Amino acid sequence: MPPREKLFPTTKVSAVNMDALAASAKEASKHAYCPYSKFRVGAAVYARKPNPEPPGTDAEAIFSGCNTENANYTLTLHAEHSAIAKAVELGYTDILAVVIYTPTETATAPCGSCRQVINEFGPRAVVVATCDAEGFSPRWNMSKLLPDAFGPHNLGKG
Amino acid sequence: MPPREKLFPTTKVSAVNMDALAASAKEASKHAYCPYSKFRVGAAVYARKPNPEPPGTDAEAIFSGCNTENANYTLTLHAEHSAIAKAVELGYTDILAVVIYTPTETATAPCGSCRQVINEFGPRAVVVATCDAEGFSPRWNMSKLLPDAFGPHNLGKG
């Protein structure tokens, strides 16, 4: 397993981009499909393309997502997962930062499944939870959210 | 349960759009993240916005997706699911057609989970499976793929 430090240098996301991520997450939440839980969530990720083509072109971008539920519950897709899938589809496979938004008075930490999804593409990502209350937005490193993570290396990959 | 016929009139997707869907599904498959299964999949959906704003603006669009796997396997996201999530996020909640592409010699039908996801937003959708072999592409109505479907009405919704 290659040292993750080589693949994922410490994430640096500017304050400007953090504001853009928060706005994008909030916007995405508007179309959340949550008739069962009534729990509306939006998310945005800041992602990097490892090999931009042609070289020198823009290599970082923001992708958003909302939760999309299903009557069988198990096929509920979380906002973070949806945003990451969009990034991967376009080749932005390094997730540097994840911002979650819920229209609540307190911020919501990502569930264990989303932590696992983030770990696959951003084991050194920063995760921030925002809500409708002013003030402090909790912020975590992935090493705190999912310590001793199960990941590609457990299957001899990555 | 309201009659589905009211909500979902028989899907009509032009041959032109079917070609565009097939091309979109194939393009999406290029960035499939499938280090575990090595089974690359792309998908595209033709979706409609129930209430376009402002009224009269374009109400139909194509969304694509690829499979995105995870070391824990359970968090694998399928191409069809990813494409539908993108449509829903932008308010295109009626799925009219789904096209699947696999770079194989025979076409691949959607799994039961994807049929369940399609049913939530497109119980009358047409599903087409394409691959690298020329000729016949299997085509199904959802009523054939998932008869007597479990859906929102089982939970008193929809």
Added chain:
Amino acid sequence: MPPREKLFPTTKVSAVNMDALAASAKEASKHAYCPYSKFRVGAAVYARKPNPEPPGTDAEAIFSGCNTENANYTLTLHAEHSAIAKAVELGYTDILAVVIYTPTETATAPCGSCRQVINEFGPRAVVVATCDAEGFSPRWNMSKLLPDAFGPHNLGKG
């Protein structure tokens, strides 16, 4: 892919066993953990051990399960899935019949995900849906519930 007919001869489950399956499914539903959906489900499967040891010993048994939900919704485990996992753990990997019970006035068909799970171990299984109303219990063959199923053969297995 070996012919499924060899592996899965037409399921024959006696009426006596069908009654036992229905009773087992109903009993299992009592402890369903469904604080989110309030939708209580029980299931029972009739399963066979391909290679009983010592040879000649009993090779068929009934396993039950209930739905177990999770606050994140996606980790909801369905009754059918739980019952099948119990059978597999003890080596009973051929699923011959599945009976579902819901404490409702109308019977509930299995969702697409459960059809996919059943297909892995019982592509020729019989599925029956029971409820609290007297009379007809819908019954399907898997070939009707999940036609053109995606399965192990798509990945070169089975």
Added chain:
Amino acid sequence: MPPREKLFPTTKVSAVNMDALAASAKEASKHAYCPYSKFRVGAAVYARKPNPEPPGTDAEAIFSGCNTENANYTLTLHAEHSAIAKAVELGYTDILAVVIYTPTETATAPCGSCRQVINEFGPRAVVVATCDAEGFSPRWNMSKLLPDAFGPHNLGKG
């Protein structure tokens, strides 16, 4: 939200029971169905019935599980999840300890999804990872494995 301390007093599992859990997890792994990942896992949980009937009867028991995969990957069921579902079905809804076994040279921590499943029934559980190497078995409290967990309280339950 009631204080978790009331519901889940600090887990105390005897060394004798820990040995029994480890043996049970290893036994369960024998029938793991893992043709896709080839990654065999067994698990056992020590669980308590909140309201044993009749009062005074045995209130604690061990339940085991193995991983059960599916060709569609997403319906893979993990060993921990399967064991917990068995406990819940019989009314043992308080998970006090989880032991994982993998036939590998290094121990395997639970994935994020399993941490989320454990959190629903055992937010104060102890988790131990065992393998075929002698010596140290990693041990965590859930508060370390899934800090700031998303759980029932986020949906106004629990």
